[in-house]
Amino acid sequence: MALPPNFLDELRTRTPLASLIGRRARLAKSGRNWKACCPFHNEKSPSFYVYDDHYHCFGCGAHGDAVSFVMQSEGAGFMEAVERLASEAGLDIPKPTPEAAARDRTARDLHAVMAAAEASFSRRLYLPEGRPALDYLIRRGLTPETIRDFGLGWASGTRGAIAGDLSPEGITPAQLLEAGLLREGEGGESPRDFFFNRVIFPIRDRRGRTIAFGGRTLGDGQPKYVNSPETPLFSKRRALYNLDRAKEAAFRGARVLAVEGYMDVIALHQAGFTGAVAPLGTALTEEQLQEIWRLHPEPVLCFDGDAAGGRAAARVATLALAQLAPERTLRLATLPGGEDPDTLIAKSGQRGFQAVLDAAQPLSEALYTLVAGGTPPATPEARAALRHRLEEAARTIPDKSLGAEYRRVLLDRFFAARPRPGVKPPPPRIARRAPDPVAAREDAARCALAILLANPWLIPQVEEALAGLDLPGGPATRLQNAFQAWLSGPHALDSASLIAHLAQTGENDALAWATRPEGLPQAAQPNTQPGDAENGWWHFFLRLRGEAALIDDQRAAERDWIETNDPGAALRLQRLTEALAAQRRGEANEAEGDSPFA
Structure with a gap:
């Protein structure tokens, strides 16, 4: 009996693969995926990976979806496996009428x-x-x-x-x-x-x-x-442009992006952002958002920096809150005023758009601004109305524990913005164009290098990560190369020795650029605690490298280590894991108001 493809797609969607496989293998979290010792062959180190819609063993090559797993693990036939999964998912198998x-x-x-x-x-x-x-x-x-x-x-x-x-x-x-x-x-x-x-x-x-x-x-x-009009093949509310390529790119670790139009998607794909999709000439629908979440649990939605973009972001946030869960959320990125991804790529290249992605806010951070608008409430009545809107937004989240966390985060922001007695509220902010992403990237590079100038003991620890950064040309690249050359000599790991060496090698202009005090973080000060300096450096490293790329590096290192048991791969995996952990520690400190980056 031939089953309709849409029925099989629905069956796979309703069957959480990790839960199904977890009955026969002990799964451990690995990034946003899972890993285990393969249930199909004997092994001591885990090489069996479970993704959102398929599994793969790097040891024996076993590969498939939920139906395949039941067939391979239980020796069931195709229809037997389908009948069992359909029964658990509450689906009726279509009759062969x-x-x-x-x-x-x-x-x-x-x-x-x-x-x-x-x-x-x-x-x-x-x-x-x-x-x-x-x-x-x-x-x-x-x-x-x-x-x-x-x-x-x-x-x-x-x-x-x-x-x-x-x-x-x-x-x-x-x-x-x-x-x-x-x-x-x-x-x-x-x-x-x-x-x-x-x-x-x-x-x-x-x-x-x-x-x-x-x-x-x-x-x-x-x-x-x-x-095209609606047809037996095409539903405009459900389809996404470039879905097939984005699905494959997401499997390989690419960041999933939702943009507005065909040309935006194609330009991004050509520039290396292969996980881009777009709705088809309409606002993002609930069905399309669900489809995007099937690709990645934390996609990035890109919006124009004008008023229309703000309204679109607010509308998608409202749509997303009703479907939010601990395992899926969003990040919101704002493009510079008057730009879309296509034009930004043409003007500023890959780096320019990467800076926009790196500045994307988690939904939990962006939501307050979307609800509150641009002008702080100045009267008790206006503040009470804003508080009511914030609490109402949190109540729309179906998961009660997650809704409570959102309510706490939103009200923390609300009370932090309370006017103090006798202090006049600030005047309304004049709308300004979004910062230049190229300049933002140069600033992040300057901060990262300034931290190393003040804390040279960090350079050996981050040597490999520093070498892999694609920094802006000019003084940033010169200092990057100079740091690596300095490590090869018999120098003391102190700031005075490093600065003297750079001055002697003709890098005075680059030194002046990096140490200019305006805009430097606390982590670039000589008296910074070592933990704060380390967290600060990894914070700016991730802004430059991009968290998605770093997670991709981590996965590749983990696969190399599993396949080769090479000590070098193990050390690389350790360094990359430490980088992500340092970033997350820094984010936690920021949430508590104790940030080394202020």
């Missing part, structure tokens, strides 16, 4: 229609009629490889073009109508092309099958973007 079989055949047929249509649109992009569209994509900074990888194409301005292209393959107008590639004609006219004179963006499901298209006009026509 003629109607269900017909729907299944239709879906398979429509997937073939959509694949043929994508090939037709792609072919036309490289014909003379598609040259303006190809030139447009190249002007937007896309490489030929990216254009081909995303299957971008061109919908002809000739009436009946798609039907003419696909009719030799036996595809009928009725199938094109059902697939959303034609629309019914008016007044008895024959069906018309749905996409006409537009750049085409294929939209794919989790499995990489094309289910719909988006089209962008090159002229001033409206609407600028259109998407």
Whole structure:
């Protein structure tokens, strides 16, 4: 019996893989995933990893999903495994009715229609009629490889073009109508092309099958973007652009991002941010948010820095609170005013956007500002109303313990902002443009290097991490290289010796840049406690490196250590784990108002 793919997807979604496998193997937390000794072969060191939607053993190669695990661990057949999991998940297995079989055949047929249509649109992009569209994509900074990888194409301005292209393959107008590639004609006219004179963006499901298209006009026509209508394959509320690639990227450790449009996703992917997805021309829906959480428990949502972006962030925060749980949350990133990811990448490159991601706030921090707005309440009535809104926001969280934690965090902020008697409330802040992300990255590099100048005993401990940082050019890079060269000589590990050495080697300008007192953290002062200096350095290191990249490094080191038992890999894993732990200690101190970074 063939089961509908949507039923199997729902079954996998409702079956927590860690809980299922935990009945047969002792699981231990490993980052956001789990690990264990493989239940399918004897081993002393764990090489069996459990992710959100699959498992993999690096020892014996066992791999699969929930259904596969039941089949492999119990010797069950496919339908037996499905029946058992469906019973536990409270799902009824679809009956093999003629109607269900017909729907299944239709879906398979429509997937073939959509694949043929994508090939037709792609072919036309490289014909003379598609040259303006190809030139447009190249002007937007896309490489030929990216254009081909995303299957971008061109919908002809000739009436009946798609039907003419696909009719030799036996595809009928009725199938094109059902697939959303034609629309019914008016007044008895024959069906018309749905996409006409537009750049085409294929939209794919989790499995990489094309289910719909988006089209962008090159002229001033409206609407600028259109998407396929609802079809048996395509639900606009559930689909996400680039979901298939983002799923694979998330598995490899990429940070998952939600942005606004097709070109934002493609530009980010080309710049190395391969976990980007986008809703399809509408505000993010509950179903799409659930789909994003299936990719990663803490995705980053990017919003414009203008008023519209603030409203969008508030709306998504409201939507997320009703679905929040201890194992899933959000981070919110704000782009500089007037920029979107596409334009920011074009102006500031990968570093510029990475700085925006590094500045992303956890939902628990961003929520207060979203609820309170920009102007502090000045009267008792206004403060009481704000407190009521904050408590109401926390009450919408279904998990009671998590809701209580949010209520505590929000009210701590609320009481910390209480006006003192006799002190006038500050005047309203004048809206300013968001800081330049490139300048923010240079500032973080300056702080990290200043901490090492004041505490040179730290340099041997962080040598490998420092060498791996991609610092801004100029004085930051010169000091980075100078620190590494200094370590190779017979120098005392004190600040005076290091500064004297740098002055003798002609780095006076770089020294002056790094030690300028404005904006330096407490951790860069000579009298800082060693623990505070260490936490401070790792704080700025993570701002420069990015926590997602560091977690990826940690996973790679852990895999190397498991596979090779190499002492060097073990030491690298220890250093990376210490870096993350130091960062988390610093965040805890900040939450208690005892930050070494102030």
